[in-house]
Amino acid sequence: DVKVTQSSRYLVKRTGEKVFLECVQDMDHENMFWYRQDPGLGLRLIYFSYDVKMKEKGDIPEGYSVSREKKERFSLILESASTNQTSMYLCASSFPDGPNGYRSNQPQHFGDGTRLSIL
Amino acid sequence: AQSVAQPEDQVNVAEGNPLTVKCTYSVSGNPYLFWYVQYPNRGLQFLLKYITGDNLVKGSYGFEAEFNKSQTSFHLKKPSALVSDSALYFCAVRDYSNYQLIWGAGTKLIIKP
Numbered sequence: 001d002v003k004v005t006q007s008s009r010y011l012v013k014r015t016g017e018k019v020f021l022e023c024v025q026d027m028d029h030e031n032m033f034w035y036r037q038d039p040g041l042g043l044r045l046i047y048f049s050y051d052v053k054m055k056e057k058g059d060i061p062e063g064y065s066v067s068r069e070k071k072e073r074f075s076l077i078l079e080s081a082s083t084n085q086t087s088m089y090l091c092a093s094s095f096p097d098g099p100n101g102y103r104s105n106q107p108q109h110f111g112d113g114t115r116l117s118i119l
Numbered sequence: 120a121q122s123v124a125q126p127e128d129q130v131n132v133a134e135g136n137p138l139t140v141k142c143t144y145s146v147s148g149n150p151y152l153f154w155y156v157q158y159p160n161r162g163l164q165f166l167l168k169y170i171t172g173d174n175l176v177k178g179s180y181g182f183e184a185e186f187n188k189s190q191t192s193f194h195l196k197k198p199s200a201l202v203s204d205s206a207l208y209f210c211a212v213r214d215y216s217n218y219q220l221i222w223g224a225g226t227k228l229i230i231k232p
């Protein structure tokens with residue numbers, strides 16, 4: 001079974017702090033994603049990565065950065081946390097369909113999420 | 120612009136009755152359509168997808184979905200609901216020109232015994 005593990009289920013931080021959310025997958029997936037989930041808004045893509053050291057901005061990258069130094073690990077960084085970043089954060093991974101990892105109809109496998117509160 | 124609509128925030132169904140969770144979409148090219156389910160305090164799980172071929176797609180846990188190109192819909196169905204089907208359901212769409220999924224807002228499905 002595919003396992004996507006997010007380092008924390010719940011996290012409480014203060015405004016202005018630098019926050020790291022970690023995600024590890026064990027299926028050798030090329031693609032990895034960070035989403036935030038807010039009630040009534042569905043999932044919004046923050047960043048995704050299709051290979052080590054490669055990243056692409058999603059819909060809402062402002063205030064966030066990412067790091068992918070190893071294939072199995074994809075980190076989300078809140079550079080200076082703000083209260084409007086209080087949310088559920090979901091990490092996902094998938095295989096690409098072909099050599100172009102951008103376009104994939106392979107299922108995404110999700111972690112259980114990190115509920116982040118910024119006070 | 121690409122979009123996905125799940126017109127119902129919540130659907131209530133009695134156990135044993137058929138259920139339908141609605142999804143409509145708008146894309147510029149051929150759509151690739153997906154359904155995911157989220158149980159409480161968990162991440163999303165893939166249920167099924169439509170890429171091409173038969174308009175009726177069968178997926179996990181007895182769910183199926185019907186692709187209707189003329190109505191631009193991809194409704195999720197199950198012939199007989201279980202209490203354990205209670206969860207949040209998300210529809211998502213992608214067209215070939217885009218690299219990411221566009222997600223609906225989600226529909227909360229409540230199955231009452």
